[in-house]
Amino acid sequence: MSIEDKIKKIIAEKLKVGIEDVVPEAHFIKDLGANSLDIVELIMSMEDMFDIEIEDDQAEKLMTVKDVLDFIETRA
């Protein structure tokens, strides 16, 4: 499974949405119905999965699927 697919899968799992809804432009709160704790949980899962630490000021900027994909690409 590619990194992109892994990320999409975990987003779908954590936000309880269909994988087909996890498109790059989807906004976690507006499109995928996430709340602040959902996003925190998502960030923690990414940290564990890729063994990285995502600082709060970076995490705040990760609002869409594309944001996360781009961010992980630079770090993982």
Add this chain to the structure above:
Amino acid sequence: MPDQVERTVVVTGGSRGIGKAVCLAFADPHTSIWFNYSSDVSAAVETEKILREKGARAHGVKVDVRSEDQVKAFFKTLVAEYGRLDVLVNNAGITRDNLLVRMKEADWDGVMDINLKGAFLCSKVAARTMIQQHSGRIINITSLVGVTGNAGQSNYVAAKAGLIGLTKALARELAQRNITVNAVAPGFIDTGMTGILDETAREHILSQIPLGRAGSAAEVAGVVEFLASDKAAYMTGQVIHVSGGMYI
């Protein structure tokens, strides 16, 4: 063939007093109990031994709850061992009593750091695992005096009242992940902490307790055990007094 570990429990300040009794209440062959201690190695070894005799996997670890690095390392180790964390009991506490005008800044800071900041750091790290597993119980050991106040204990009272605030805020924050957060407020309990009082002070306190006696650490632990059980699944953000009726 060892029994399957079904539950991982962390108790801070678990080598003595109420913490030790809480560890004992959880001790059974299906539970992995991790407690930390700050200084008393022989008490920690003794507690470990008693817990193991009851069949529990017991681990006493020297951890300074005031240090985020040490707390993180402690929880990382225990989560790595069994892959989960079910119960956190924030029990570690000290007293440095004095009248406010005579209280040294170090005595204020010392009590705040262990009793309140320690609970913040442990809860923060524990919540990471509990949020991801969508379950967990955090139980904070506060005190009757955190509700009523007590002359000569402004630092301890402020820290214990702070712990009640932490309990309520976290209960709201973590409820949507099926994590409950409650506090237990012991009154006058026979432990090393209250053993230092002279006979006159002791008699005076006993005269204010409707049940007419000091409580035992085991009687506090029983309530903690209940709050950690499935029977208490619908309780969160509560302060349960275990004080022989001292606070009604």
